[in-house]
Amino acid sequence: MKVYGHPMSTCTRKVLTTLAEKGHEAEFVMVDIMKGEQKLPAAIARQPFGVVPALDDDGFVLYESRAIMRYLDEKLSGPKLSAPEPKDRAVMEQWISVEQSYMSPKAMVVVMNNMFGPMMGKTPDTDAVAKATESLNTTFDITETHLAHHDFLGGKAFSLADIDWMPYVQYLFGAKAGNLITERKHLGAWWQRVSTRPSWVKVSA
Numbered sequence: 781m782k783v784y785g786h787p788m789s790t791c792t793r794k795v796l797t798t799l800a801e802k803g804h805e806a807e808f809v810m811v812d813i814m815k816g817e818q819k820l821p822a823a824i825a826r827q828p829f830g831v832v833p834a835l836d837d838d839g840f841v842l843y844e845s846r847a848i849m850r851y852l853d854e855k856l857s858g859p860k861l862s863a864p865e866p867k868d869r870a871v872m873e874q875w876i877s878v879e880q881s882y883m884s885p886k887a888m889v890v891v892m893n894n895m896f897g898p899m900m901g902k903t904p905d906t907d908a909v910a911k912a913t914e915s916l917n918t919t920f921d922i923t924e925t926h927l928a929h930h931d932f933l934g935g936k937a938f939s940l941a942d943i944d945w946m947p948y949v950q951y952l953f954g955a956k957a958g959n960l961i962t963e964r965k966h967l968g969a970w971w972q973r974v975s976t977r978p979s980w981v982k983v984s985a
């Protein structure tokens with residue numbers, strides 16, 4: 781099994797964390813997105829949208845990080861990262877959707893402007909950051925209410941929903957916006973719980 785990705789890529793990190801939680805390793809093949817390697821013909825053959833990650837499981841090629849996470853959880857031995865019960869499974873899927881629809885697009889604005897942009901000598905667009913932060917405040921207030929009654933996003937147990945949220949939440953800390961997490965008691969406690977898991981410590985090192 782091969783994972784094509786980049787160690788700094790949030791979507792690649794979701795896949796690697798899923799593998800680590802399942803107690804498996806895949807061969808990691810670096811696609812240097814800093815050099816544009818994701819747009820080369822060989823990469824496009826695996827991921828036609830020209831981004832990472834992609835998985836190659838003995839000739840079965842799959843792209844889209846969330847699809848890969850679900851596939852790995854179904855296929856591999858190890859702890860189950862999705863609840864079997866329909867209501868629990870649906871709650872997990874709801875929080876994966878919240879990440880994709882409301883959290884990550886706004887977190888990306890903050891991270892690009894406050895973390896990656898300055899690394900490349902760019903000046904942050906403070907208006908864009910303020911607008912994205914306002915939206916993140918709403919999303920995190922809703923998340924805080926949920927986590928007041930649940931240890932994990934998917935409910936009682938650690939699941940793919942937690943893994944799905946972790947890479948962008950971590951980058952918010954690097955983008956001087958970690959207060960959005962730590963100033964919320966339950967969200968802060970959740971982050972403490974999930975970010976100290978050995979899988980995450982390994983992948984984010």
Ligand SMILES: N[C@@H](CCC(=O)N[C@@H](CS)C(=O)NCC(=O)O)C(=O)O
Pocket residue numbers: 789790791792813818830831832833843844845846
């Ligand atoms: N929906 C895709 C998004 C993949 C994506 O945006 N990957 C980023 C890295 S996290 C990338 O390859 N960026 C390089 C580019 O846009 O050219 C997934 O979940 O796999």
